[in-house]
Amino acid sequence: MKLPARGLDRDAVLEKLETYRGRDLPWRNGRSFGIAFDGGREVESVCREALARFAYDNALDPTAIPSARRLDMEVVGIVTEKLGGGPGVTGNCTSGGTESILLAVKAARERHRRLKPRAGRPEILMPRTAHAAFRKAASYFDLDVVETEVDPATFLADAGAMRKAVTERTALLVGSAPCWPYGVVDPIPELGRLALEKDIPLHVDACVGGFLLPYFRRLGATFPEFGFGVPGVTSVSVDLHKFAFVPKGVSVLLHRDADFRRGQTYVCADWPGYTIFNPTVQSSRSVGPLAAAWAALHFLGDEGYLEMARQELEGMRRLIEGIRAIPALEVLGRPDFALVAAKSDSVDVFHVADELQKRGWDVPVQLRCHDLPASLHFLVTPVNARLIPQMVSDLRPAVEAARGLPKGRLEGALTDLLASVDPDEPHGKLVSRLFSLAGIEGTELPERRAPVWELLEALPPEVRREIVGEFMNLLYTPEACPAQSG
Ligand SMILES: Cc1ncc(COP(=O)(O)O)c(C=O)c1O
Structure with missing residues (x-):
């Protein structure tokens, strides 16, 4: 991108900026249990000003x-x-x-x-x-x-x-x-x-x-x-x-x-x-x-935060209850705060996350780490807490759909690939072979992320670090900037 020779007018600048959001996660809709700490539009508007x-x-x-x-x-x-x-x-x-x-x-x-x-x-x-x-x-x-x-x-x-x-x-x-x-x-x-x-x-x-x-x-x-x-x-x-x-x-x-x-x-x-x-x-x-x-502190005050906490606490309890009613899932530990992780011994949680995504929910995953199992990870906010009954009613079919999907598909292919590595092979070539195994094209992640998580989990930690680092290097190049929808 080049600096425009002549400046645009105010409305044109702001309109153009808005088009950049085209592919962003619509986190304000309450269907995200990931990175959005959403307190609602009222507090947002005061803070914005x-x-x-x-x-x-x-x-x-x-x-x-x-x-x-x-x-x-x-x-x-x-x-x-x-x-x-x-x-x-x-x-x-x-x-x-x-x-x-x-x-x-x-x-x-x-x-x-x-x-x-x-x-x-x-x-x-x-x-x-x-x-x-x-x-x-x-x-x-x-x-x-x-x-x-x-x-x-x-x-x-x-x-x-x-x-x-x-x-x-x-x-x-x-x-x-x-x-x-x-x-x-x-x-x-x-x-x-x-x-x-x-x-x-x-x-x-x-x-x-x-x-x-x-x-x-x-x-x-x-x-x-x-x-x-x-x-x-x-x-x-x-x-x-x-x-x-x-x-x-x-x-x-x-x-x-x-x-x-x-x-x-x-x-x-x-x-x-x-x-x-x-x-x-x-x-x-x-x-x-x-x-x-x-x-924010003065707008919400003590009463406002107490009410936010009440919504979160109730949401968290409803979510835990909903997960516990699904036999294939297990809540990990006894969460004290609005973060709930759930594992499964019978279905692949990466597929469950993909199935939830298909149903319009954003629920991140956590990879296995030493003896700690892979899990779905829910962050409860006052905004998504209202939609927990709907989310839980979609979670059950998502788990059932995941049950029919294969687990550990990449293992064989990955073992073959790692066994065939020629020590003189250029580093970039190995990384791109690993990317394509997980369905990553350039910097575009596949619609279904399960193979990406599976690949990362299966790789030794030092290789995992390297390929994530390489992916980030690619992401932050001007050529890799996504074309926007607007
Ligand atoms: C417990 C804890 N500590 C530290 C951090 C890092 O915070 P930040 O992303 O604001 O740097 C986080 C982020 O989620 C967190 O949950």
Whole structure:
């Protein structure tokens, strides 16, 4: 694409932009149980306006734009109060869960270097269910990840296994409230005791559920404490762009006190340009997302979030009941929050997802990982919760249709293909042979995704990583941009 020689008028620009959405997932229709944290059109409209009004303001220098700092600190204050934080608790808004986790890990690494300079390469000790962002942080900031098994029935972190894995190099312990794959809240008080005993920071990843879980508790749900009321918890991340229904770009990272935050921030006062003091990874950044977060919190208020939580909790219970009534499916663990995973021993869940897609539902899958089975993964929101009875009534025939479809079709072909690999074969050629085995043409995924998931599951992890990386490289080339429908 080239820059137009002469600018278009406002309406033409906006109209053209809208045509780009032609192939996007229609997530506003309530039929998506995937990536849309949809709180409905009312809160969206208020946030949209707040975002637009502050879009061009730069949070780079909070002394020049004090509104940026005020919005940041007021949002931090609201989240601190929700998580039982006292006066010493401090923190910042970041651009999302990953950034909050990156910064929590960086802060822990700096602390470890300071207190145990001779301990060697620092480690993050975490249950297998901890979010991939911790692995990303380890790879960015040069730490190792030590992973412990979770309980095979409850999918909860095993504090005993973590205790055994602690070494001099352990720089950070991690627990989730809840974990993304199964929606269960780890035994944070037990992890807190371990953290205190060994004097190691404990980060609670409450990115997905941290904001609404206190409301779930008010509605009668029971699960372990996970906030600053738990001795030993030193930092907590809570994403507002998930279940606080704020547009993308806002998470909150809190520390028990300013000392734990020290390693999070970056200062540079010895280069020829302006003095840099950043609490986040980004330097120049829009105030828009902060304004949108503040707007959502004030628009919905305590009562509004309680009502959202009630809809989610009821939706989650109805969904679990509906899945349990289908003998071929099994809910994994006992979800505490609005994330429900279901496996099957008799049908291929990848085919079930395809059959649901044929019936107009978007339900993602999770691949098998070590001993953890492949599963369907449902994210319940106040909007899709209303359609759960319809979704469940389509789930039953989807399972029946999947029963007739073959499982493990690619295995033989893949074994043959991998056996025939010539070590001198150009890398790209092998990748394209693997792609075509799964029905991937260029960057177009097949309508039915089961062969793609099957292929990824069957590949050794290092090959899997490579081919996903290669696919991403191809996706992000100008030539691969999809033609739009408009
Ligand atoms: C528990 C948990 N932590 C971290 C993240 C990463 O958040 P983000 O996608 O905002 O970077 C997610 C995302 O779903 C999550 O569920």
